[in-house]
Amino acid sequence: MSLALLVGALLAIGSVVLVAAPFLREPTPSDDRLLRPGEAEQRRLAQAEERDRALSALKELEFDHRTGKVSDDDYRRLVGVLRQRAAETLRAGG
Amino acid sequence: MPDLGRAALVTSFLLLVYALVAGSYAAWSGRRRLAASAQNALLAAFGATAVASAVLLAALARHDFSFQYVAQHTSRELPLGYTLTAFWGGQEGSLLLWLLVLCGYSVAAVLTARRAGREVLAWVVPTLGLVGTFFALLLVFVASPFATQAAPADGAGLNPSLQNPYMAVHPPMLYLGYVGLTVPFAFAMGALLARRADERWIVATRRWTLAAWAFLGVGQLLGAHWAYVEIGWGGYYAWDPVENAALMPWLAATAFLHSVMIQEKRGMLKVWNVLLVVLAFCLSLFGTFLTRSGIIQSIHSFTQSSIGPWFLGFICLITAASLALVFLRLPLLRSKTRLESLVSREATFLYNNLLLVALALTILWGVVYPLLSEAVTGEAATVSKPYYNFFLHSFGLPLLLLMGIGPLVAWRRASLRALGRTFLWPASAAVAAGIALLAAGAGSSRIGVIAYTFSIFALASIVLEFARGTSARRALGGVGWGGAFSSLIARNRRRYGGYVVHASVVLLAIGVAGSSAYQTVREGRLHPGDSMTVAGHRLVFRGFETRTESNHRAIRANVDVYRGGDYLGRYRPGKNQYFAEDQVSNEVSIRHDPLTGGDLFLIADQVNSDGSIDLKALQKPLVNLIWLAGLVFLGGALIALWPDAREERRLAERYEGAAVRI
Numbered sequence: 181m182s183l184a185l186l187v188g189a190l191l192a193i194g195s196v197v198l199v200a201a202p203f204l205r206e207p208t209p210s211d212d213r214l215l216r217p218g219e220a221e222q223r224r225l226a227q228a229e230e231r232d233r234a235l236s237a238l239k240e241l242e243f244d245h246r247t248g249k250v251s252d253d254d255y256r257r258l259v260g261v262l263r264q265r266a267a268e269t270l271r272a273g274g
Numbered sequence: 275m276p277d278l279g280r281a282a283l284v285t286s287f288l289l290l291v292y293a294l295v296a297g298s299y300a301a302w303s304g305r306r307r308l309a310a311s312a313q314n315a316l317l318a319a320f321g322a323t324a325v326a327s328a329v330l331l332a333a334l335a336r337h338d339f340s341f342q343y344v345a346q347h348t349s350r351e352l353p354l355g356y357t358l359t360a361f362w363g364g365q366e367g368s369l370l371l372w373l374l375v376l377c378g379y380s381v382a383a384v385l386t387a388r389r390a391g392r393e394v395l396a397w398v399v400p401t402l403g404l405v406g407t408f409f410a411l412l413l414v415f416v417a418s419p420f421a422t423q424a425a426p427a428d429g430a431g432l433n434p435s436l437q438n439p440y441m442a443v444h445p446p447m448l449y450l451g452y453v454g455l456t457v458p459f460a461f462a463m464g465a466l467l468a469r470r471a472d473e474r475w476i477v478a479t480r481r482w483t484l485a486a487w488a489f490l491g492v493g494q495l496l497g498a499h500w501a502y503v504e505i506g507w508g509g510y511y512a513w514d515p516v517e518n519a520a521l522m523p524w525l526a527a528t529a530f531l532h533s534v535m536i537q538e539k540r541g542m543l544k545v546w547n548v549l550l551v552v553l554a555f556c557l558s559l560f561g562t563f564l565t566r567s568g569i570i571q572s573i574h575s576f577t578q579s580s581i582g583p584w585f586l587g588f589i590c591l592i593t594a595a596s597l598a599l600v601f602l603r604l605p606l607l608r609s610k611t612r613l614e615s616l617v618s619r620e621a622t623f624l625y626n627n628l629l630l631v632a633l634a635l636t637i638l639w640g641v642v643y644p645l646l647s648e649a650v651t652g653e654a655a656t657v658s659k660p661y662y663n664f665f666l667h668s669f670g671l672p673l674l675l676l677m678g679i680g681p682l683v684a685w686r687r688a689s690l691r692a693l694g695r696t697f698l699w700p701a702s703a704a705v706a707a708g709i710a711l712l713a714a715g716a717g718s719s720r721i722g723v724i725a726y727t728f729s730i731f732a733l734a735s736i737v738l739e740f741a742r743g744t745s746a747r748r749a750l751g752g753v754g755w756g757g758a759f760s761s762l763i764a765r766n767r768r769r770y771g772g773y774v775v776h777a778s779v780v781l782l783a784i785g786v787a788g789s790s791a792y793q794t795v796r797e798g799r800l801h802p803g804d805s806m807t808v809a810g811h812r813l814v815f816r817g818f819e820t821r822t823e824s825n826h827r828a829i830r831a832n833v834d835v836y837r838g839g840d841y842l843g844r845y846r847p848g849k850n851q852y853f854a855e856d857q858v859s860n861e862v863s864i865r866h867d868p869l870t871g872g873d874l875f876l877i878a879d880q881v882n883s884d885g886s887i888d889l890k891a892l893q894k895p896l897v898n899l900i901w902l903a904g905l906v907f908l909g910g911a912l913i914a915l916w917p918d919a920r921e922e923r924r925l926a927e928r929y930e931g932a933a934v935r936i
Contacts, residue, residue: 184275184277184278184433185278187278187325188277188278188281188282191281191282191285191322191325192281192285194318194321195285195315195318195321197320197404198314198315198317198318199289199292199311199314199315201311201314202308202311202313202314203307203311204305206307209307211305211306212305212306212307213304213305213306214300214301214304214305214306214392214393214396215306215392215393216304216392216393216468217391217393217921222472225472225474225928225929226472228927228928228929229472229473229541229928230541230927232924233538233539233540233541233666236539237539237685238684240539240684240685241684241685241686242905243743244684244685246746246749247739247742247743247745247746248692248695248696248742249682249683249684249688249692249696250684250688250692251689251691251695253689253691254684254687254688254689254692259300260686260687265482272577273910
């Protein structure tokens, strides 16, 4: 019974300390705001995702062409569009 | 000790309520320290739940029958291994395992979600807290594993069908799968609550979703093998509602794993993906509800209980709240791009999604309809094998075909000329296989021939995809065939791991078609010295033998098996009589044929007092491919899960600055 009490007490104390830790570590923080990405940061994220998507599409097309899944005609028709899209996303700062 | 267990559960409940309430307020009002404190509460809840679990385990190990749970699910004669696995043999223990796994997942996912973004993570914590609170509430107020009584001399024992080595792995695997689907759900909801429609929640949960899906898949196959070797009816899947309950979220998660690639590659299907995550999670809750509420008659329903209404209420709450949130965030989730062609990789993914979801929903209807009909008319309608088989054939066979078509089609659009070239070899192989099967007399089952033909097509397209990819990689120079092959996989683990998983599904389809469409069954009453034949095997019954083990008496029939003039060995189907449980179980005997992949399956249907036996013998061609499929599935899942340093660097660059913990 005493072991159970000890474990129970340790559990309760440990839990309280853990939950209170952020407040104990910083009793009077200079800034307690949960920072959210601003407009610029969100735009940058969206551009980075768009850039990765465009580059990945270009790589997929190259690979599909090499493995014969995309014909020469289809490749020529698609590659220009995708390169242009990739260039645009890179220029946009993605 | 029960006091410690109860106290630990109450502590866990309070911590999870704190994570829910304080976490919601912190995320809503943007308070950093409070959000971190709520996150720490999840951590502490894991510790408290682990203590509660340790108390229950200790009580089981010590045969402490003052715990009602221990007395109801174990006995003194029960071997230690099964005594410990009784942890999840009953309702209260299962719920405790759910909570323990959930808290473990929550801690791991939150601590490793470097790329989710702190504003998303701030909402993930209360979402996880909400699910945890529900389970902790059940454990504290409705179904406590720490209820006590005056200790009886012995316990009631464990259900005999649970006294099997699979008991150690099948339920935990399924729980890791069911509960793991909470992680993508929480992150999807977190992203919507934080008004973020970017892909960070997908990136943060990619591995968790894949892991949960893999656990659910492996768990089901283990369960199928358990049913095959233990239950003694000669099959591995009976469309039992609880089996279906694990299949449905797996199908929804499979659909999500495919459609999420369209979002990553093309920025499309954002609403659909969130809906699939909600569907998969709600179906996993529904699965737990079916297993634990006792609402249905099933081999898995070990208890009748009062938790049904609680579960139903929670499922309704989660479904309504999630759908409302998706509806409110619809403007954020609009895609800028459209499907360019109906003949493209993304289109095949879309078709695959529609078939998977349709299959999941028709199975759901098959499970729910008897419950609804009972509620309305007072009589439960029966939805049986023909219903499920019809939809399995209607949706499963096209899915098998699509598995072959998908890898051969390019992203965005594919011309007919390119398709003709890429389809030539797989289609030729499939047609040749179909003709060969018909010539070999397999035409007795039309479905079987179609399944085999589609399987060969899918397998050929997978092999071709690896061969062409390796060849293209080698053509870049600098490496041999081996190097090109490993570089091909290393550069796109998810794709090629996915193809290996496809190969496992093909093996599964061949095994299921072979063992169901082409199986042979013979039954007969044999006295000692009598014989019967099945699929070229002669079975001679030699008589019974009995032996007594610690917790049961085993009766075995000695059956000598011959093929042609060759003696293949003695097989011993029989029955076990369990003392404490006062139950009898079928113990089957199986002869595996490694050359053909088939099994000779012997069941002692009836042991008669005059010394005769009612013997049932099944010859199941190719059934072992199903279990091989499990290993291949695991290998494919591990390839897809393996960390990719190149991908990690790319993501690190993409999310630089945004990747911070709370």
